[in-house]
Amino acid sequence: MAAHHHGETLHSGRLAKRRAPPVAKSATVRAARLQQALQDARVQAQVDLAQRLQLTPAAIATLEHHADMYLAVLGRCLASLGGTLEIMVQCPDGWVSIRYFGEMDTGCL
Numbered sequence: 001m002a003a004h005h006h007g008e009t010l011h012s013g014r015l016a017k018r019r020a021p022p023v024a025k026s027a028t029v030r031a032a033r034l035q036q037a038l039q040d041a042r043v044q045a046q047v048d049l050a051q052r053l054q055l056t057p058a059a060i061a062t063l064e065h066h067a068d069m070y071l072a073v074l075g076r077c078l079a080s081l082g083g084t085l086e087i088m089v090q091c092p093d094g095w096v097s098i099r100y101f102g103e104m105d106t107g108c109l
Contacts, residue, residue, distance in 0.1 A: 075085040
């Protein structure tokens, strides 16, 4: 019998590549879809907020970026003093911790 490479199996007289278990692939696909859905929702939220404030979505993105930078500096200052910065938002389903405006830990937003 001929030797075959690691990651290959003999199947019906021919070599076949082993495939990742369907569960692993489906979890990866679900995670990618969720990430894309969150990004789409974030963009739509910027558009909606921009319309309400009569600003452009780019202006909202700039404000978010500046707020993120400010909070990062504030968090480092507090950490140097032995403290932590935590921003919490109350939602109908509970509380959500925000590390920075571009990313939420969990939840309703």
